[in-house]
Amino acid sequence: MLATKEDRGVKVAAWAAEATGRTNPDFAGLTFPTSRDERWRYTRASNMLGRAMHPATAPGSAPAQRPLPNLDAHRLVFVDGHFMAALSTGVTLDGAYIGTWGESIKANPGLLKTWGRGAFADKEWFAALQAEGSQDGACIYVPKGVDISSKPIVVEHHLSGAGIAAHPRNIVCLEAGAKAEVLLWTSASAEADGLMNLAFDARVDEKAELKLEFVQDEAGQSAHVSHLHLTQAADSKIEVHTATARAHWLRNDLHIEQIGERANATFHGCFAPGDGQFTDHHTRIDHAMPDGTSSELYKGLAFKGGKAVFNGKIKVHQDAQRIEAFQKNSNILLERGATIYAKPELEIYADDVRCSHGCTTGQFDEEAVFYLRSRGMPEAAARRLLTQAFMAESIVGLRPEAREHVEALFLERIHA
Amino acid sequence: MLKITNLHARIGDTEILRGLNLEIATGEVHAVMGPNGSGKSTLASILAGRDDYEVTQGSIEFNGVDLLGLDATERAVAGIFLAFQYPVEIPGVSNMNFLRTAIGSIREQKGQDPISAKDFLAKVKRCAQLVELDGKLRDRSVNEGFSGGEKKRNEIFQMAMLEPMFAVLDETDSGLDIDALRIVSAGVNAMRDEKRSFLVITHYQRLLDHIVPDRVHVLAAGQIVRSGGKELALELEEKGYDWVKEAV
Ligand SMILES: Nc1ncnc2c1ncn2[C@@H]1O[C@H](COP(=O)(O)OP(=O)(O)OP(=O)(O)O)[C@@H](O)[C@H]1O
Numbered sequence: 001m002l003a004t005k006e007d008r009g010v011k012v013a014a015w016a017a018e019a020t021g022r023t024n025p026d027f028a029g030l031t032f033p034t035s036r037d038e039r040w041r042y043t044r045a046s047n048m049l050g051r052a053m054h055p056a057t058a059p060g061s062a063p064a065q066r067p068l069p070n071l072d073a074h075r076l077v078f079v080d081g082h083f084m085a086a087l088s089t090g091v092t093l094d095g096a097y098i099g100t101w102g103e104s105i106k107a108n109p110g111l112l113k114t115w116g117r118g119a120f121a122d123k124e125w126f127a128a129l130q131a132e133g134s135q136d137g138a139c140i141y142v143p144k145g146v147d148i149s150s151k152p153i154v155v156e157h158h159l160s161g162a163g164i165a166a167h168p169r170n171i172v173c174l175e176a177g178a179k180a181e182v183l184l185w186t187s188a189s190a191e192a193d194g195l196m197n198l199a200f201d202a203r204v205d206e207k208a209e210l211k212l213e214f215v216q217d218e219a220g221q222s223a224h225v226s227h228l229h230l231t232q233a234a235d236s237k238i239e240v241h242t243a244t245a246r247a248h249w250l251r252n253d254l255h256i257e258q259i260g261e262r263a264n265a266t267f268h269g270c271f272a273p274g275d276g277q278f279t280d281h282h283t284r285i286d287h288a289m290p291d292g293t294s295s296e297l298y299k300g301l302a303f304k305g306g307k308a309v310f311n312g313k314i315k316v317h318q319d320a321q322r323i324e325a326f327q328k329n330s331n332i333l334l335e336r337g338a339t340i341y342a343k344p345e346l347e348i349y350a351d352d353v354r355c356s357h358g359c360t361t362g363q364f365d366e367e368a369v370f371y372l373r374s375r376g377m378p379e380a381a382a383r384r385l386l387t388q389a390f391m392a393e394s395i396v397g398l399r400p401e402a403r404e405h406v407e408a409l410f411l412e413r414i415h416a
Numbered sequence: 417m418l419k420i421t422n423l424h425a426r427i428g429d430t431e432i433l434r435g436l437n438l439e440i441a442t443g444e445v446h447a448v449m450g451p452n453g454s455g456k457s458t459l460a461s462i463l464a465g466r467d468d469y470e471v472t473q474g475s476i477e478f479n480g481v482d483l484l485g486l487d488a489t490e491r492a493v494a495g496i497f498l499a500f501q502y503p504v505e506i507p508g509v510s511n512m513n514f515l516r517t518a519i520g521s522i523r524e525q526k527g528q529d530p531i532s533a534k535d536f537l538a539k540v541k542r543c544a545q546l547v548e549l550d551g552k553l554r555d556r557s558v559n560e561g562f563s564g565g566e567k568k569r570n571e572i573f574q575m576a577m578l579e580p581m582f583a584v585l586d587e588t589d590s591g592l593d594i595d596a597l598r599i600v601s602a603g604v605n606a607m608r609d610e611k612r613s614f615l616v617i618t619h620y621q622r623l624l625d626h627i628v629p630d631r632v633h634v635l636a637a638g639q640i641v642r643s644g645g646k647e648l649a650l651e652l653e654e655k656g657y658d659w660v661k662e663a664v
């Protein structure tokens with residue numbers, strides 16, 4: 001017998017109740033995404049419904065190998081949606097607060113109202129799921145004029161084992177002229193098979209500068225859905241460098257909104273799904289005010305049996321004149337049986353804009369492989385060198401320690 | 417050093433080499449000339465191990481080893497070097513990283529210790545001087561945006577760095593200006609010694625004024641149709657190829 005729409009609705013509701021630990025999660029009329037939704041056309045989320053998962057009542061153990069151990073940084077560590085105070089070094093520094101969302105709303109309940117349910121919660125089913133299941137995450141507040149960028153803040157989110165869904169919520173607020181660097185790092189144990197459903201909201205005020213590095217390095221079979229939303233005011237600067245170093249099934253939504261004039265955004269990303277892996281990056285920039293600039297670069301590699309999606313939307317609003325928006329997406333299918341769906345989406349309602357975009361999907365230049373082999377490199381070494389070269393411009397914005405880690409994970413997928 | 421016997425090769429259905437014989441002794445420089453499309457680059461590619469070509473008959477012996485049994489990498493490790501007629505651009509790979517990786521690979525496969533950073537840099541300096549390669553070119557991506565002549569110079573720079581036993585130069589003179597021709601030739605001559613052999617493919621006798629060959633061969637329609645001393649090049653320059661073809 002075919003499952004009816006109602007049956008499916010009931011199944012989804014039951015799964016969502018378990019995954020959030022709430023009896024009746026509120027989806028505000030949103031339905032579970034299917035291939036009929038344009039934004040989920042190539043992305044099958046339904047496998048997740050077949051796996052039982054629930055929020056952890058207490059954290060499991062943190063990974064033995066912590067990211068970038070030698071980096072001098074503030075650290076906020078979360079395991080299964082719970083804050084690990086003993087592993088963290090939250091501080092108050094020059095009036096800046098580096099701590100947790102949980103502590104922040106306890107001290108100041110008004111924040112909940114200010115930040116609401118997150119920017120996507122009324123648009124995306126998974127964001128609503130995250131809002132309903134919302135757990136602890138980082139809260140970083142930097143007051144007017146304070147610059148704490150000399151020491152980065154590493155925010156770790158780890159899934160420790162099987163059957164766990166985590167919904168960490170992270171908030172960053174940089175007041176006028178403030179500066180900070182944040183390194184968001186997700187990981188999962190080899191046994192993990194649940195869901196990392198992460199929200200990250202940032203408000204970057206006038207002349208403030210935020211650099212965000214986002215490394216996704218998840219072993220195991222868990223799924224990852226993240227919702228990143230950043231708004232930027234006049235003359236502010238945002239850099240986002242996302243690297244999907246390792247993920248079984250991942251959907252990453254990045255949305256930057258320029259709500260002030262002369263805002264500047266750079267966002268780079270890279271992904272390299274191997275056999276049986278899936279990666280989906282949906283990015284969107286809204287140029288809502290004049291004289292803003294944006295520069296986007298995403299690079300993808302797909303190995304045999306790997307599948308990736310890239311969708312880059314640029315929306316230039318009617319009064320956003322003299323915008324310069326640049327987008328480039330290059331992909332390489334390393335082997336037969338690799339798939340990448342790439343789509344730029346430009347919506348331009350202003351008349352005086354400079355927008356350029358380029359999207360290519362190809363293969364390695366076999367002439368180059370032969371050239372390198374003729375100089376003594378074994379085939380795998382030649383391919384590694386070409387992979388490194390191809391990925392370089394998309395990971396150069398990561399700090400060197402993170403870059404090396406990501407690169408090593410990509411290269412280890414290349415065999416002779 | 418190298419002995420090619422009755423070599424037949426094709427690509428798809430097109431037979432390109434049709435019974436080619438060529439023997440190059442250790443320490444010798446041989447030149448191959450011949451009309452466009454006669455199979456010179458094909459010969460060079462087959463020597464370097466490009467696998468687009470199918471060898472249907474014949475053999476290539478390199479220092480007693482069956483060359484056709486080795487892949488491109490193994491041939492480079494065995495000491496074969498091809499200076500490409502059309503060097504490939506490799507964006508994102510710096511010339512230095514490329515050479516360091518190449519030398520490292522070869523040494524590793526030979527079971528030798530890695531070259532020290534100091535020795536490597538000293539060698540780069542020495543070899544770059546040899547072909548007067550601009551320092552800026554060394555640091556750029558391999559051949560990317562290089563002029564035709566700069567690419568050729570870079571090939572010879574790589575040859576000097578890798579110190580092959582046997583080098584094939586496929587029209588390295590094309591695209592070189594008069595000064596560059598002199599410099600590149602001087603670079604090749606500096607590497608000539610009794611242990612190393614060269615196969616120089618060219619259309620112009622002019623190059624052979626600089627790199628004086630021991631033997632000159634004419635390749636036409638997939639065969640060596642005539643061989644002689646360096647004066648053969650002069651004769652060809654004067655009379656063209658019809659004369660040799662008729663003589664066959
Ligand atoms: N990949 C290929 N596919 C089909 N035909 C090819 C291929 N490569 C070479 N050929 C053909 O083989 C013949 C020999 O080519 P080759 O490049 O060896 O000539 P050449 O002697 O080097 O010529 P030139 O002096 O112009 O460099 C030509 O007719 C060429 O078109």
Ligand SMILES: [Mg+2]
Pocket residue numbers: 456457458501586587
């Ligand atoms: Mg040729």
